[in-house]
Amino acid sequence: MRKRTLSVLCTLGALGGVLAVPAAAQAADPFPSGPSVRTSENAVFLDFGTRKLPKDLKVFLREPGTDTPVATITELDWADEGDDVDWDEPHVTVVRTSPLRLADLGRYAVDVEYDGTEGETILHKDEAVLDYRLIPLVKTFEVIGDPDLVNRTVTIKGDATLRDPRDDSETPMANGRLVLETTAAKTELTTDAAGHVETPYTFTGTEKEDKSTPSRDDFAVVLRPADEDAAHGLTRQVEVDKPWVTITLDSSTVRGADGTDVPLSGRATYRDHNGVSQPVPVGTLMSVYNVRKFYAGEDGRFTAQVPIYGTRQQAIAVHLTPWLPAAYARYTPDPTTSAGFHRIPDATVSRYKKVTVSSVLDSYDLPAKTTLKVKLQFKATGSKTWVTKKTVDSPAAKGDSSRKVKVADLPYPGEGVWRFQYSGTKKIPGGPAPESYTIVRDMTALPEFNASPEPVKKGASLTIAGKLNEKHWYDGQWGAFAGARVDIYFRAKGKTTWSKAGTAVTDKNGKFKRTFKAAKDGDWQARYDGDESQHFYSHSRKDYVDVK
Structure with missing residues (x-):
């Protein structure tokens, strides 16, 4: 500027x-x-x-x-x-x-x-x-050495001055207080009579990466005057030579009812430059992959609560840090007697406002053939309450088995999500019940419709006109529906069946018009048949025309 x-x-x-x-x-x-x-x-x-x-x-x-x-x-x-x-x-x-x-x-x-x-x-x-006042500043700063997890000690070297704002002159900050700061620790240092500091420093091994740089392989070290911010100091990046990391599980299989958490223990280690196995530092970030975080303890040991989610393999991970590469170990769940759903339900709504939901119910270790009662539930957008729409029986074989559950032709209750839930019994506990993606369509309406003139002479022109609107699901507002095909239907007086007379296309204002030759007395109606995925069907009022 x-x-x-x-x-x-x-x-x-x-x-x-x-x-x-x-x-x-x-x-x-x-x-x-x-x-x-x-x-x-x-x-x-x-x-x-x-x-x-x-x-x-x-x-x-x-x-x-x-x-x-x-x-x-x-x-x-x-x-x-x-x-x-x-x-x-x-x-x-x-x-x-x-x-x-x-x-x-x-x-x-x-x-x-x-x-x-x-x-x-x-x-x-x-x-x-x-x-x-005199302004303390760090003028030089070096981190000397190549640290790794075995040898985390480096030499810190720097110089600090006091700048006089009256004339911008600088003098050494004799016996001044400095702070060496990382994401893991703060350490106070003292300069000598010449404003110089040179001392060994040992990193914790849990410093976090510097997210301000493109690389995630380094971390920031700040040397600043005590009681001042980093702008008065200098920052240096430290990059570590990463070792190979191994996660060893005490058991690669865990047992428990579907949908529960069970303990899994093990040890995380790395190999030093001499090929000797060493425990990762206490506090090393680990996680049950994409589920929950935990930290390594003494000697690299850990115990984590891991989910039983059917027989799907899960992973334990050591997170990438400036000191350690990412590492993974997989475990296999072996569900005890239980049943649950593990796939996202397939939920659709037709143009005619009918809902179909399907998913697969997995049962495990059942002692005998039985029938499991499954609830189909709906939760409206903005609500926290699940409402049971239907209960169905699902036969299950002895041992492990899978069976598709499907419910069709339910009335559309509005925007929301669906799930199947097996609630479980004392003998057969219930497992997970994931919800579907939100299903929704735009409502449509034909608020204007007219056949004219009325009455009309036989053989004369009869104009069918109207308007089609759509209600946007994302804001709830009604607006003109342009470029939609509207079918025109006719039912002769005294008849019960309708026949398609022709088609019109809406203009930018949602309006349409079609002309016919008047032939018989009867009702006229416009119908929009919806589309494959976005709009519901709708129809206009009936308009009776007397043909003379």
Whole structure:
């Protein structure tokens, strides 16, 4: 952003008087709440929330407890992306002072003054405090060494200075406090008389990857002055030579009822450069793949609760970190006596508002042939309640077996999801019951329909006209349905069957029109037959025409 100087004046020293404050009755403040004000080490930032700033804007700095300013600043520039503006969002309405050059270090109260709507002086006192002090900075920083999980010790080397904001001169930060920071630990270090630090440091082995870099193979190490943020320090990336990781399960098979969790134990190890097996560090992140997280304990041991989900193989994983590669070990569930559904149900709704749902019920280790009662349930979008729509019997053989369960021609209850559930008994516990994808179609309607003229002479033209609308499922709004085919039907007086007389296509406004020759007395009707997946069918009212 190009900076534009608003005005230029900065006066140091006493101004020979007390700041005048107008009477409240005379003030017409265009910004009654004043600006948002914050300070950095050598600048003041103001935000009035608008690009239109008040007239004769000034910033005063004074020692707390006094009324005499030590500086008046009217040199204000628009802040840009390089400025230390840390409000919640980037503010294009922020202005800042130029770097301040005050005579003395110390803490200064910040006042803001500008003209009111009638030209009167408006003063907002004590809007912020400027801590004008020596600024600690880390100037050099090195991480020396090639750490791995066996040897995690490196050498930390750095230099720190104190910058004087009065003239930007720098001196060594003698006996200064620094902080070495990673995602796993913070360690305080002390500089020598020359502002230098050089010391061994041992990483924990659980540092997390630096997500700000494209690679996930490194982690960030920050050296900064104590009580200051990372902007006053330096950051270095550390990359580790990863070893080979192995997960050894105490048993590769687990037993339990379908849909339950059971314990699985094992040990996670890695191979060092000498080929010796070592336990992964305590706290190494692991997971039952895509289900739940847990952490390795002492000697790399772990015990995790894992799901029995039919006989489908599952995986235990060590997560990728800067120290370790990803690793997996698979286990096989062996369900005890139980039954459940493991596939997402196939749920469809036809154009004629009929629902069909099907899935496969798996049963395991049944002692004898039996019949399992299965509930078909529906949950409307936005609801937390499952409603049973039908109960069906599903025969199950002795031992392990699978059988398809299907229910068809149910009335469409609206947008929502479906599931089959076997609730289980004491002898045969019930397993999982996954829900379907949401099924929905757009409603359609023919709110306008007319056959004219009425009555009509035999052989004369008869015009059939109407309009087709659709209701969008995503916002519930009705609108014109353009480009749809509408069938025109006729039923002669005294007959019970309808015959198709012709077809019309809706225009951009959802309207259609078709002309016929009048032949017989009878009813006319328009029908939209829906489509394969998106729209329901609908039909118009019947319109009787008397043919003379």
